[in-house]
Amino acid sequence: MDFRLTTTDLHALLPLVILSAGACLVLLIDLFLREEARSRVLPPLTSLILLGALGAGIEQYISLSPGSFRFPSERLGPLLTPIWRHQVFTAVGAILLCGIALAVHWISTSWLREEDRPAYGEYQCLLLLFPIGTILLIGARNLMLAFVGLEIFSVALYVLTAMRRTRSRAVEAGLKYFLLGAFAAAIFLYGSALIYAGKGTLDLPDLGAISREGLPAPVGLAALGGGILFLALFFKASVAPFHMWTPDVYQGAPTPITALMSTGTKTAAFFLLITAARLFPHEILPLIPILAIVSILVGNAGALRQTDLKRLLAYSGVAHAGYLLVAYCAIALGQGHQDAHTAIRAILYYLAVYGITNLAAFGVLAWLERREESVLTFEGIRGLGRRNPFCAAVLALAALSLAGIPPTAGFWAKYQVFAAALSAGQTTAAVVGILGSVVGLYYYLRILVALYFEPAPEEARIPAAGFAGALTLGLSGAAILLFGIFPSLLVDPLIHIRL
Amino acid sequence: MLADYVPILILLLVVIGFVVFNLAVSEILGRRRATRGKASTYECGIDPETNARGRFSVKFFLVAVLFILFDIESVFLIPLGVNLKAFAAAGAGTFLLVEMILFMVVLGLGLAYIWRKGGLEWD
Numbered sequence: 001m002d003f004r005l006t007t008t009d010l011h012a013l014l015p016l017v018i019l020s021a022g023a024c025l026v027l028l029i030d031l032f033l034r035e036e037a038r039s040r041v042l043p044p045l046t047s048l049i050l051l052g053a054l055g056a057g058i059e060q061y062i063s064l065s066p067g068s069f070r071f072p073s074e075r076l077g078p079l080l081t082p083i084w085r086h087q088v089f090t091a092v093g094a095i096l097l098c099g100i101a102l103a104v105h106w107i108s109t110s111w112l113r114e115e116d117r118p119a120y121g122e123y124q125c126l127l128l129l130f131p132i133g134t135i136l137l138i139g140a141r142n143l144m145l146a147f148v149g150l151e152i153f154s155v156a157l158y159v160l161t162a163m164r165r166t167r168s169r170a171v172e173a174g175l176k177y178f179l180l181g182a183f184a185a186a187i188f189l190y191g192s193a194l195i196y197a198g199k200g201t202l203d204l205p206d207l208g209a210i211s212r213e214g215l216p217a218p219v220g221l222a223a224l225g226g227g228i229l230f231l232a233l234f235f236k237a238s239v240a241p242f243h244m245w246t247p248d249v250y251q252g253a254p255t256p257i258t259a260l261m262s263t264g265t266k267t268a269a270f271f272l273l274i275t276a277a278r279l280f281p282h283e284i285l286p287l288i289p290i291l292a293i294v295s296i297l298v299g300n301a302g303a304l305r306q307t308d309l310k311r312l313l314a315y316s317g318v319a320h321a322g323y324l325l326v327a328y329c330a331i332a333l334g335q336g337h338q339d340a341h342t343a344i345r346a347i348l349y350y351l352a353v354y355g356i357t358n359l360a361a362f363g364v365l366a367w368l369e370r371r372e373e374s375v376l377t378f379e380g381i382r383g384l385g386r387r388n389p390f391c392a393a394v395l396a397l398a399a400l401s402l403a404g405i406p407p408t409a410g411f412w413a414k415y416q417v418f419a420a421a422l423s424a425g426q427t428t429a430a431v432v433g434i435l436g437s438v439v440g441l442y443y444y445l446r447i448l449v450a451l452y453f454e455p456a457p458e459e460a461r462i463p464a465a466g467f468a469g470a471l472t473l474g475l476s477g478a479a480i481l482l483f484g485i486f487p488s489l490l491v492d493p494l495i496h497i498r499l
Numbered sequence: 500m501l502a503d504y505v506p507i508l509i510l511l512l513v514v515i516g517f518v519v520f521n522l523a524v525s526e527i528l529g530r531r532r533a534t535r536g537k538a539s540t541y542e543c544g545i546d547p548e549t550n551a552r553g554r555f556s557v558k559f560f561l562v563a564v565l566f567i568l569f570d571i572e573s574v575f576l577i578p579l580g581v582n583l584k585a586f587a588a589a590g591a592g593t594f595l596l597v598e599m600i601l602f603m604v605v606l607g608l609g610l611a612y613i614w615r616k617g618g619l620e621w622d
Contacts (some may be wrong), residue, residue, distance in 0.1 A: 003595070005594070024608055
């Protein structure tokens with residue numbers, strides 16, 4: 001066997017190498033530097049590492065796009081070929097996840113300052129481990145590597161969720177997430193084992209992932225394994241009826257971590273759902289539109305009754321997983337490549353927009369959050385439009401985008417998703433999705449009402465946001481508008497996506 | 500075919516013989532003084548029957564987890580140590596050595612972390 005790493009291999013792994021080395025460095029600094037030096041060095045260093053990884057991802061994207069002459073041979077060496085997919089798809093995933101982690105890092109700077117123990121090193125180190133795991137999950141060609149990635153980012157998230165270990169809510173959230181997540185991981189592993197028993201390989205393209213038309217459908221053990229594997233992925237993407245953990249965990253976790261969970265985990269899970277689409281057992285394919293419809297109904301119905309904003313966004317996340325599944329129907333049930341690729345682009349666009357929007361919403365919440373927990377309710381944001389117009393404007397934009405109102409990016413995301421489903425003949429799911437968005441309008445507009453049409457309570461202190469937090473909010477707010485007015489800015493880069 | 504299994508059979512006999520021998524020797528030579536603690540079920544130093552809501556020291560588990568971590572390290576290191584010359588002859592020596600050093604650096608970082616954070620202090 002040939003054990004050499006080629007330059008292409010290193011190029012393919014560059015974001016991961018930067019992140020891993022950075023995580024080790026951050027941990028070392030946390031151990032051997034004094035408190036005040038640490039709090040001065042670590043945040044900029046973490047930003048730098050994440051920016052580096054983001055840059056590496058963008059560089060990969062550019063050099064992998066057709067028409068680029070940077071790297072004459074983009075074929076991986078003998079070591080990486082069986083386990084890694086060096087494609088535009090992976091690069092897009094790396095860009096998305098590094099961007100999400102960077103935004104979360106920036107919105108957590110002000111939040112950390114409000115904490116009693118700003119546990120610096122561990123927080124940043126785990127924040128760097130999250131994109132490592134998710135990028136491994138997305139780029140993996142082999143299900144075992146995908147499992148390793150799943151575990152890396154899940155363990156990082158369990159710890160981050162329970163970071164505020166003196167609070168009962170955080171401990172409850174951490175324990176719930178850990179127990180259910182560990183079960184999901186075990187189920188994922190069990191599914192892979194059954195697939196291996198049935199097919200004799202864990203290589204995704206060999207298993208008949210989407211690029212190989214005409215392979216026989218998985219039968220017997222492999223079909224069972226595929227179904228089980230999807231169960232675990234649906235859990236991670238918080239698709240109903242596997243969503244029970246979502247509201248409690250989102251509420252108990254630190255707000256920036258909730259943002260990471262709701263955007264990053266969903267992105268990674270849907271990327272793997274797309275790559276593993278052909279593993280879903282054919283006998284129960286009609287379940288996917290049903291799951292989409294159930295998620296939309298459960299998510300929207302649950303969100304209607306919430307007063308806590310984090311719980312509301314959790315249920316709205318379940319509904320959004322449903323909308324994403326509507327487009328996923330076109331991949332799983334649609335006829336031919338054209339439908340599938342339209343749907344993949346729609347899902348990636350949706351994930352990017354949903355990521356930006358949710359980061360904006362949770363960014364505002366993280367800014368407002370103080371040591372008392374009562375603030376993140378409709379009561380807490382009353383009259384924010386007058387108290388802090390900038391915060392209120394970003395939150396309002398995010399709510400409009402989540403609802404899918406035209407001048408925002410959320411509208412185009414929903415439009416593409418439903419258009420992809422309709423062109424693949426998934427009418428029922430698309431119609432339920434559109435009706436669900438109308439119901440969703442009610443609770444998103446309640447946020448706007450609380451922001452602008454209700455009087456502000458007396459003596460409400462708003463902590464200082466810090467430059468990075470304000471920058472993130474400003475950027476994401478601007479992006480929501482920009483991609484809403486010029487959707488082609490985000491659509492065009494996704495054209496080269498192939499599986 | 501079946502002759503290949505003879506070493507396993509021998510190992511099995513040795514293992515069973517070892518257990519029987521030790522049990523017999525301690526049965527013959529050992530003194531018996533029953534105490535309350537000896538009579539109760541042994542479960543990693545914790546009283547087996549108490550209120551489930553009671554608090555217990557986490558130290559044992561910490562040590563156990565750390566032990567597993569470094570135990571696994573040796574599981575990876577020893578096969579490499581045994582086979583490194585063969586790999587070097589096949590031209591993969593440097594690669595595997597670098598890989599293993601990276602692995603140990605990461606583990607060492609973990610050890611440093613535990614140490615600095617006071618995970619190794621018993622009291």
